[in-house]
Amino acid sequence: MRDPVCGMTVGPDALRVEGYSEFGFCSEHCRKVFIADSTRYAHQTDSDSEGSEVAEARAEERAMAAVGSSSIHLSVEGMTCASCVSTVETALSAVPGVIDARVNFASNTATVDTAIEVPASVLTAAVVASGYQATEVVEEDDTSDTERVESERRYRLLMRKFWFAAVVSLPVIYLSYPEVFPGIPEKGSTALWWIWLAMGVLTIPVLAWSGSQFFTGAWGALKHRSANMHTLIATGISAAWLYSTVAVLFPGFFPDEMLRDVFYDVTAVVTALVVLGTALELRARARTSEAMKKLIGLQAKTARVLRDGTEVDISVGEVVVGDVVVVRPGEKIPVDGVVVSGSSAVDESMVTGEPIPVEKTEGATVIGATINRTGSFKFEATRVGRETMLAQIIRMVRDAQGSKAPIQRTVDKVSGYFVPAVMIIAVLTFMTWYTFGPSPALVYAVITMVTVLVIACPCALGLATPTSLMVGIGKGAENGILIRSGDALETAHRIDTVVVDKTGTITRGKPSLTDISAFQDLTEEEVLRLAASAEKGSEHPLGESIVRAAADRHLTLSEPSQFSAVPGHGIEARVDGYQVVLGTLKLMADRGIAAGPAESRLESLAEQGKTAMVVAVDGELAGVVAVADTLKDDSTEAIARLHRLGLEVVMLTGDNHRTAQAIAGMVGIDRVLAEVLPDEKATQIKLLQAEGKVVAMVGDGINDAPALAQADVGLAMGTGTDVAMESGDITLVKGSLTGVATAIELSQATMRNIHQNLVGAFAYNTLGIPIAAGLLYPAFGILLSPLIAGAAMAFSSVTVVTNANRLRRFKPTHREEVS
Amino acid sequence: MDVVFVNLAGLALIGLIAWYFWMSKPTGMLAGITSDGTQEAFIVVKGGYSPDTIRVAAGRPVRLVFNRQESDPCSERVVLDAFGVSAELPQGSNVPIEFTPTEEGSYEFACQMGMLRGKVVVS
Numbered sequence: 001m002r003d004p005v006c007g008m009t010v011g012p013d014a015l016r017v018e019g020y021s022e023f024g025f026c027s028e029h030c031r032k033v034f035i036a037d038s039t040r041y042a043h044q045t046d047s048d049s050e051g052s053e054v055a056e057a058r059a060e061e062r063a064m065a066a067v068g069s070s071s072i073h074l075s076v077e078g079m080t081c082a083s084c085v086s087t088v089e090t091a092l093s094a095v096p097g098v099i100d101a102r103v104n105f106a107s108n109t110a111t112v113d114t115a116i117e118v119p120a121s122v123l124t125a126a127v128v129a130s131g132y133q134a135t136e137v138v139e140e141d142d143t144s145d146t147e148r149v150e151s152e153r154r155y156r157l158l159m160r161k162f163w164f165a166a167v168v169s170l171p172v173i174y175l176s177y178p179e180v181f182p183g184i185p186e187k188g189s190t191a192l193w194w195i196w197l198a199m200g201v202l203t204i205p206v207l208a209w210s211g212s213q214f215f216t217g218a219w220g221a222l223k224h225r226s227a228n229m230h231t232l233i234a235t236g237i238s239a240a241w242l243y244s245t246v247a248v249l250f251p252g253f254f255p256d257e258m259l260r261d262v263f264y265d266v267t268a269v270v271t272a273l274v275v276l277g278t279a280l281e282l283r284a285r286a287r288t289s290e291a292m293k294k295l296i297g298l299q300a301k302t303a304r305v306l307r308d309g310t311e312v313d314i315s316v317g318e319v320v321v322g323d324v325v326v327v328r329p330g331e332k333i334p335v336d337g338v339v340v341s342g343s344s345a346v347d348e349s350m351v352t353g354e355p356i357p358v359e360k361t362e363g364a365t366v367i368g369a370t371i372n373r374t375g376s377f378k379f380e381a382t383r384v385g386r387e388t389m390l391a392q393i394i395r396m397v398r399d400a401q402g403s404k405a406p407i408q409r410t411v412d413k414v415s416g417y418f419v420p421a422v423m424i425i426a427v428l429t430f431m432t433w434y435t436f437g438p439s440p441a442l443v444y445a446v447i448t449m450v451t452v453l454v455i456a457c458p459c460a461l462g463l464a465t466p467t468s469l470m471v472g473i474g475k476g477a478e479n480g481i482l483i484r485s486g487d488a489l490e491t492a493h494r495i496d497t498v499v500v501d502k503t504g505t506i507t508r509g510k511p512s513l514t515d516i517s518a519f520q521d522l523t524e525e526e527v528l529r530l531a532a533s534a535e536k537g538s539e540h541p542l543g544e545s546i547v548r549a550a551a552d553r554h555l556t557l558s559e560p561s562q563f564s565a566v567p568g569h570g571i572e573a574r575v576d577g578y579q580v581v582l583g584t585l586k587l588m589a590d591r592g593i594a595a596g597p598a599e600s601r602l603e604s605l606a607e608q609g610k611t612a613m614v615v616a617v618d619g620e621l622a623g624v625v626a627v628a629d630t631l632k633d634d635s636t637e638a639i640a641r642l643h644r645l646g647l648e649v650v651m652l653t654g655d656n657h658r659t660a661q662a663i664a665g666m667v668g669i670d671r672v673l674a675e676v677l678p679d680e681k682a683t684q685i686k687l688l689q690a691e692g693k694v695v696a697m698v699g700d701g702i703n704d705a706p707a708l709a710q711a712d713v714g715l716a717m718g719t720g721t722d723v724a725m726e727s728g729d730i731t732l733v734k735g736s737l738t739g740v741a742t743a744i745e746l747s748q749a750t751m752r753n754i755h756q757n758l759v760g761a762f763a764y765n766t767l768g769i770p771i772a773a774g775l776l777y778p779a780f781g782i783l784l785s786p787l788i789a790g791a792a793m794a795f796s797s798v799t800v801v802t803n804a805n806r807l808r809r810f811k812p813t814h815r816e817e818v819s
Numbered sequence: 820m821d822v823v824f825v826n827l828a829g830l831a832l833i834g835l836i837a838w839y840f841w842m843s844k845p846t847g848m849l850a851g852i853t854s855d856g857t858q859e860a861f862i863v864v865k866g867g868y869s870p871d872t873i874r875v876a877a878g879r880p881v882r883l884v885f886n887r888q889e890s891d892p893c894s895e896r897v898v899l900d901a902f903g904v905s906a907e908l909p910q911g912s913n914v915p916i917e918f919t920p921t922e923e924g925s926y927e928f929a930c931q932m933g934m935l936r937g938k939v940v941v942s
Contacts, residue, residue, distance in 0.1 A: 003861075014861070147895075150909075150910060151892070154890055154892075213891070216866070217866060217891060220865055221935075223867065224867030225840055226840065228935075282892060398907070399904075399905065402898055402905030403900075403903065404900050404931075409900070412933035415932070416933065417841070423836050427829050427833050428833070431830075458934065462931075463932060466932060485903070
């Protein structure tokens, strides 16, 4: 059946309108819209079902657009009636590229599906032209806000319910224990009968209001032939109340005087405690998503852009790709882009987890939501709205938080049987006490049955994994570590081997000058100046690194003339009237230059994995320069941290063994796999796995994709702002090796937390239920009061969530903390 | 005498609990087909999923539209583990989940805690 208003397929339970039995409605809103204009919708659906050409054409358009389509959300203001809805929808549908536009009158929003990239501004303009106001909604924003309000409202309601039940509980407890409290009339007296009746009446609103969610929740589940925590509590508290009420109103039902007793205290106190537990759990659960809220809160609200040469402040949703955005010190960068003028230091810690501000000059990429610290600059917007890095991160984190860790699949199997099993145990308990229990057997049977129902806590089991996962993945995002799924997180904690790509991961991936030695009366600076001047025209990376080194030392270079390159060996050029030759020993020999004295130096440099070149001036040996790919500042510390975690670190590289060993020696790597061709990386991982190792591969998310996929966990080093593009189970926003150690530490901490929760929840239930059933009674005479059971149940789930929240204090270890 | 009666009644009740919660036959509903060929079903989330079994054909895109009509936070997220998709369900809004099943079988969707369950039967 289809909803005639929004066209959605609805089930048999859908809302109805009298007189139109053929229609069902997805929501109250659609039902209202239909009632307001029933003739139109009823008629329109008729023509639809005839399969009009229009519908077919639209279907074709939709099918064609299945690839590359996207939807944009607009907030529309000024709509007053259902006809406004169709005006706005028509206006939006008329925009080229729009496949479908749906307006929700109740929430004043429009959802527009587009076949091609249609800027939000074009859509808003179309709405404005039809007489209404519209702005783009960045969807993350508003759902989280309504959720927060909803959760707060629910918390306050639960607390009111708790206080009511608690206030009723006080006199009820007092009057329920004549053996403890004085002044209570004797059992069997008329006065006590009236007191009991009053207690029965007082606890009715406790059940009906404070405990109403137990009954609605139980009924909702019962209709689906399932059972949950509500089923157990509702059965428990109503059994206690019913028994008591029968004892008061129909005492003849219990021939034995001893059986005539009331347990209204169980009803009131258990309701109060469980409601309080639910409220506290709600509070604690709200904190588990704090990291996500922080991310959402990072989004800038406004942007200052240049429009027609003047600076205007606009809302961030109106920024389009290509806009030039002006940023002053202390301001938030609104969207992603590339600096076009000016320079500054930018604090990117909130997105990358990197605490030190990053220098930005012309051509540098800036990330939306980061904070400009020192200078002013202008940048061109390259990604806006849903495409920004932050929006991608938010989506990735949200998806990951919703995924399941494999361990939970086991728990799920149990939880499907848990509640009915507890109900069966409760019945068995009743039967056992009734048959074998001491007198009054019926009272014992009822009380132990209620205790079993009340103590069982399926919530603790169900919450154990998802809450920890939620906090763990959120914590990762705060540290610039994007964990893609619960699967990745769980596998990451089992890793024993980390394979690291050398170039670009351990090293900077760019050669730079490391050594200069002079052999004649020239200074080292002069040798470098001549070599760099000769290389000035070179496009070779080694040449570039020499030129860069000269520039770093503020040397003034001369223009070379008669430049010629000898491929594979070096270059020759005239600089300031000198003939400069720069290259290998072989080149020197070819030119008849005696380079004997440099040979041992060259040997030792090569030993260190460096590329050394001889410099000759006017046919005489002048010096030696060496370049090498240098280590990133944090590589050594990061690898030491991995070792401290007990992991074997393997370096994978296409370089020769000598260079590879040299680098490995410097950072303390255990095992080197050198001379590996790019397409062999995945095979090498497979070989390690064949040794029985659980392997993590760290590499570039785009070039190393096959190796990352082969590894048990692929960690992609972020290379740009398009984080969603990176393949890999875990993406490190800041391409730094320390993130790998942090990611593994975090996964270990999270899995430890999950295990604590699961062990706690299982132990609680497997110990609590038998004790509640009275297993300790025959031997020790210990019988649990249902009030204690209710308290235990209420706080067991709070404990689980609170334990998960401890993960929020997770901090990566640093060198100074270990020592 | 009444002991025998109570125990027989207890056993009957146990049987009833086991039968009612564990031996239910899925009723299910066949997903509708939209104009663009997507198999679509609308699922109300309230104490459970209605309908809780959706029958679809393999190889065609499926869209399950969830509408959560309760404030109980237990059902605030739905997870379709087999297809790696999940969604938050703000109260009262229609939230679509899309995927294309390629192999026949029964795939469960559930709340994050695994208490509410439904399934997609692909044939």
